[in-house]
Amino acid sequence: MTEDRYDIAVVGAGIHGAGVAQAAAGYRTLVIEKSAPGAGTSSRSSKLIHGGLRYLESGQLRLVRESLREREILLRIAPGLVRRVPFLIPVYQDSARPPWKIRLGLSVYAVLGGGQRGTRFRSLGRNAWNTLGGLRTDGLRAVFEYWDAQTDDAALTRAVLSSARDYGTEVIYPALFEDAVCEGDAYRIRYRAQGQVRTCVTTVLINAGGPWVNEIQERAQAPSLAIDLVQGTHIHLDRPVTDRVFYVESPRDRRPVFVMPWRGATLVGTTETVFRSDPESVLPLPQEIEYLEETLRHYFPRYPGKRMEAMAGLRVLPKQAASPQSRSRETVLLCDDPARPHLVAIYGGKLTAYRATAAKVLRILGPSLPPVAKRVRTDNIDLSASAID
Numbered sequence: 601m602t603e604d605r606y607d608i609a610v611v612g613a614g615i616h617g618a619g620v621a622q623a624a625a626g627y628r629t630l631v632i633e634k635s636a637p638g639a640g641t642s643s644r645s646s647k648l649i650h651g652g653l654r655y656l657e658s659g660q661l662r663l664v665r666e667s668l669r670e671r672e673i674l675l676r677i678a679p680g681l682v683r684r685v686p687f688l689i690p691v692y693q694d695s696a697r698p699p700w701k702i703r704l705g706l707s708v709y710a711v712l713g714g715g716q717r718g719t720r721f722r723s724l725g726r727n728a729w730n731t732l733g734g735l736r737t738d739g740l741r742a743v744f745e746y747w748d749a750q751t752d753d754a755a756l757t758r759a760v761l762s763s764a765r766d767y768g769t770e771v772i773y774p775a776l777f778e779d780a781v782c783e784g785d786a787y788r789i790r791y792r793a794q795g796q797v798r799t800c801v802t803t804v805l806i807n808a809g810g811p812w813v814n815e816i817q818e819r820a821q822a823p824s825l826a827i828d829l830v831q832g833t834h835i836h837l838d839r840p841v842t843d844r845v846f847y848v849e850s851p852r853d854r855r856p857v858f859v860m861p862w863r864g865a866t867l868v869g870t871t872e873t874v875f876r877s878d879p880e881s882v883l884p885l886p887q888e889i890e891y892l893e894e895t896l897r898h899y900f901p902r903y904p905g906k907r908m909e910a911m912a913g914l915r916v917l918p919k920q921a922a923s924p925q926s927r928s929r930e931t932v933l934l935c936d937d938p939a940r941p942h943l944v945a946i947y948g949g950k951l952t953a954y955r956a957t958a959a960k961v962l963r964i965l966g967p968s969l970p971p972v973a974k975r976v977r978t979d980n981i982d983l984s985a986s987a988i989d
């Protein structure tokens with residue numbers, strides 16, 4: 601019996617696995633996913649397509665510039681999935697940052713975003729403060745408005761994967777990656793699907809396992825990076841606040857929290873709790889839910905909504921002594937052989953930058969793969985045209 605042979609096999613159908621498969625159009629590509637597309641972190645994010653205003657404070661200018669560029673591309677190629685929304689930052693007497701600092705940050709953000717429409721910001725006059733969904737106004741010094749974007753993360757992931765399929769990618773789920781053995785210039789992999797163990801051979805193996813990244817490295821007998829998994833929880837409430845995103849600070853520890861419109865109601869998040877267990881078992885903690893509800897009630901004391909559900913996802917961050925909040929959000933690509941890689945593992949990263957990350961992966965793979973007649977330009981593929989199953 602002949603064995604299936606691929607140029608690229610991707611483990612994980614989150615946004616990164618889907619993105620790499622789409623960028624790999626022209627190659628014989630397989631994606632295996634143990635659960636369902638987008639079932640991991642890529643359905644539990646804050647659903648923001650943004651540069652990350654707060655990353656400016658930790659000097660991550662390159663990441664912010666790249667993400668802002670990606671935001672504009674996604675607004676263009678996925679208009680049904682990514683929409684521009686106004687963000688409001690209320691600044692109070694006791695806020696961690698004074699108005700001048702927010703103004704400075706927003707000015708830099710606008711410049712990095714290219715300065716065109718959609719990057720501008722303004723300060724709302726006092727007469728507008730009473731129209732902000734019941735926002736607490738005592739001690740309020742200023743309210744800034746700027747623009748970023750929002751998406752449905754799971755739907756975006758499915759759309760990118762569907763586009764990859766349109767270009768010939770084979771997607772199998774549920775299919776659990778069991779292990780892989782390096783055989784010189786290829787990997788022989790084993791995965792379990794429909795109760796059977798199947799094998800195939802691939803020139804390149806992509807580990808897009810999100811929080812399971814090191815477990816997959818181990819199963820492929822490959823070295824891994826020291827990481828922390830940091831849990832982030834959101835609560836979903838049954839009534840809207842307004843149609844804008846509020847960027848507020850927790851009154852408890854001044855961490856940033858978003859109060860966002862979501863499916864006609866409200867999403868509030870997120871938290872940062874170091875997680876030391878099996879990623880499969882991640883669940884919102886009672887103290888995280890209390891922290892988010894306390895923040896919501898602090899800023900919107902008359903908000904009448906009730907919590908419907910809570911969900912938690914896991915960030916992959918480099919292991920460091922610094923607090924999770926100030927650690928780098930850059931994606932790290934770990935290769936078995938930097939000159940001619942046959943295994944690339946994707947650590948961390950952002951939903952927003954998935955396309956840029958996928959392009960970097962394909963560039964790194966250049967020496968390991970045969971040339972393709974014509975590379976697709978993923979910044980020109982209309983994602984709203986891809987059927988979302």
Ligand SMILES: Cc1cc2nc3c(=O)[nH]c(=O)nc-3n(C[C@H](O)[C@H](O)[C@H](O)COP(=O)(O)OP(=O)(O)OC[C@H]3O[C@@H](n4cnc5c(N)ncnc54)[C@H](O)[C@@H]3O)c2cc1C
Nearest residue numbers: 612614615616634640641642646648777810832949951952
């Ligand atoms: C709380 C939180 C909020 C965030 N908010 C934002 C935001 O607003 N904007 C933004 O840009 N980014 C945000 N991020 C970051 C972003 O969500 C992640 O970087 C991104 O979703 C990670 O995608 P991924 O494909 O790497 O991982 P995942 O989506 O977790 O995908 C990994 C997949 O691998 C599969 N898998 C694992 N092991 C195996 C195996 N053995 N066999 C087969 N399949 C396997 C899993 O089932 C899973 O589907 C946030 C992250 C968190 C945690």
